[in-house]
Amino acid sequence: MEIDILKDFSFTPVEKSKIDTFDFENVQFGAKFTDHMLVCEYKNNAWQQAEIKPYAPIQLDPSARVFHYGQAIFEGMKAYKDVNDEIWLFRPEENFNRFNKSAVRLAMPEIDETIFLDGLKALINIEKEWVRKGLGNSLYIRPFMIATESGVIASPSNEFLFCILLSPAKSYYAGKIKVQIAEYFSRAANGGIGAAKAAGNYSAQFYPTKLAQEAGFNQIIWTDSTHTKLEESGTMNVFFRINDTIYTAPTSDRILDGVTRKSLIDLAKKEGYNIEVRPVLVDEIVEAAENGTLKEIFGAGTAAVINQIEAFSYKDKMYELPNMDNEGSYALDLKDKLTKIQNKLADDSFGWTVKI
C-alpha cells in the first residue's frame, strides 16, 4: 500500500532516533516505545488532522474527564516482519471495528478508518526498523482514545485524543500458568461494559488479581454474575478441552470478543478439531478434572497468542491438569499454526494477514 504521508498526515520526524539504545534481545512487554507516535484530536464535533510526531508526553488539564471518569478505550494488535522484510498486520479491521464498538459503548466518537488503519500503516512505515524478523519477534501496537475536555462534570467529554503507540515485543516462554476461578469478585456486569476494551475494566481486575497472585496464582478466570459459568481471564479468552472436544464461552456483553479467540475457532475447525462455542459451567470442568477427562485449558489473546494453564483452583481445592505437551496438545498445535500464519511462515488460506 502506498501512503502519501505528506498528504494525509502531518509528519514531524525525531531529530535523532533512539533505536541504537534499544536492546532487542531483552525486551520487557509494553515498557518502551518507538521514536514516533500518531496523534489526532477530536473537537468541534470532528476529527482534526492526524499527526505523526516524536513520542512525547501528553499535557492535560487536571480536570480532564479521563482522570475523573475513566472515559478511555484502547486496542492491542501486532505487526510481524517476514523473511523478505515485508511487514504484516493480523486482521487489523477486527481491531478497528472493535475500537469503534468500544467507542460507542463509552459515549466517545467513532474514529475514521483513514486515521486508524491508514494512520497505523503510515506510522509503521516510518518505524520499519523497529520491527524485527524471526518467530517470536513482533511490534505491539497500542491505539487508544482518551477524553480530554476539562471540567469535573460527570457527563461525556466533547474533546478527545486518539493516539497510536508502538512497542517492540518478543515472546519468551513464560511457562504454564495457574489460575483461580472467581467465586466472589466480578470483572463485568450484565448490561455493563465488559465487552468493550474500556480502561475501567482493567483496573477493576487489579485488586482481585493481586489477591490471587498473593495466593500463588497468575490469573483469575472470571465467571458470570452467578459465578457458575467460566468466561475469560485477564486479557485472554479461555478454552477448555474435555476428551477430544474444545469448548469456549460465547461472547456476550460481559466478554471481550477476542480476535485470537475467533481466529482459533476458525483454525481449529479447519484443522478438523471438534470445537463447540457454548456456555462452560464451573461444575462440569471440576467434574471433568476429577474424572480425568479434562485434558487442557488455555487462554488466548494477542499478547501471548496462547497461554497454557496447568492448574486451577476452585473452592480452595487445586486441580492439576495432565501434561499433554508430548501427547498431541491441542494448545501447542494451534499456537504453532496460528503463529506461523501471523509470521507468514505458513499459508494464510483465511486471508487474515494484511501487508503494509
Place this chain on the structure above:
Amino acid sequence: MEIDILKDFSFTPVEKSKIDTFDFENVQFGAKFTDHMLVCEYKNNAWQQAEIKPYAPIQLDPSARVFHYGQAIFEGMKAYKDVNDEIWLFRPEENFNRFNKSAVRLAMPEIDETIFLDGLKALINIEKEWVRKGLGNSLYIRPFMIATESGVIASPSNEFLFCILLSPAKSYYAGKIKVQIAEYFSRAANGGIGAAKAAGNYSAQFYPTKLAQEAGFNQIIWTDSTHTKLEESGTMNVFFRINDTIYTAPTSDRILDGVTRKSLIDLAKKEGYNIEVRPVLVDEIVEAAENGTLKEIFGAGTAAVINQIEAFSYKDKMYELPNMDNEGSYALDLKDKLTKIQNKLADDSFGWTVKI
C-alpha cells in the same frame, strides 16, 4: 486549626490571582477552578512532599496507566462559609475514609490523613476568598488520584499522583427530574467496583444515560443484576417515600456509600420520620405508584444535596408522582434542614461540621 504551611507543604503562590475574572453569579458546576491546587506524588513506595502550587496542566507519558487501565479514583465534597466568614467542611473524614477504601479496591496506595485532610485545609486557607457566603454558595472540592507509571502493561502502577482541585459552586433550582429504571444496562457488578468512587464507574454510565436523555429523561435509576431492586442514580443515592415511610437500599459492593445518604438517614430519624434501610423492589414502587401510595422519590448526593424526582418510567410506561411541595414534602424538609446544618445556619447536634 493552625497549619504551618511552610512546614508540612511546599507552597508556590500564583503571580496574580484570577479571582477578579471569575463570575460568582453565573457559575457552571465543576467548570472553573481556583488559583492553586495541591499535588503529591507517590513513588518508591512512599508519598512524597505535598505541594500547593498554581493550578496548571499535568504532563504524563502517553503510556501512563491511567490512560489505558483507568486506575483512578476521586472524591467530591464541599466547604461552606458562615456569616462570620469561618469556613466549614461537612464530614470530611467520611470522604477521607471512602477515598482510602476506593484506593484499596483499585490496588492504589492509601493516602495519609495529613496529606488529604490537613492538605485540604491548608489549600482552602489559601483560597479563602474563593468561598462565598450565603445559602446556595459553596466550594466544591475534588480530591483525586491517578496512576502515572508508564508502560502498557495491564497491572497496577507503582507511581501515582494525588491532587486536590477546588471549584466555586452555586446551587440553582434545576427543577425536578425524570428518571428511567434500568431494565437492560447495569452500572456495577456483584463483586465489582460499584462501591468505589472509581473513574471507570462513571464513563460506564455515559452511554446508557445518553440514551435515557435522548428519550426525555435526566437520569437512570440503576438496578441490581436481576433488574428487580432499585439501587442508585448517576451520582446520587435514592430514597422512596410510600405513605409516611421513607425507604432506601442498603449499601453493598454495587452501591456507593454516600455521605449525604447516611446523613439523611440519621437526620430523618432524629426528626421523627419513619425511615427503613432495606431492599427496594421495582415491583413495589410500580404498585405504590399505581395505587397512589407512592408520595415522593428523591436522589441524594453532595452536588445537589437532594434532587426531587417527579416521574419515572418502567417498561415504557411513565409514572407521575404527586406534587407534595405544599403538602409536607419530606424531601424539601430534609433538604432544608441538612443544608442549614452544612451552612451553619442551624445547630449541628451531630457534630458533622468541621471548622478549617
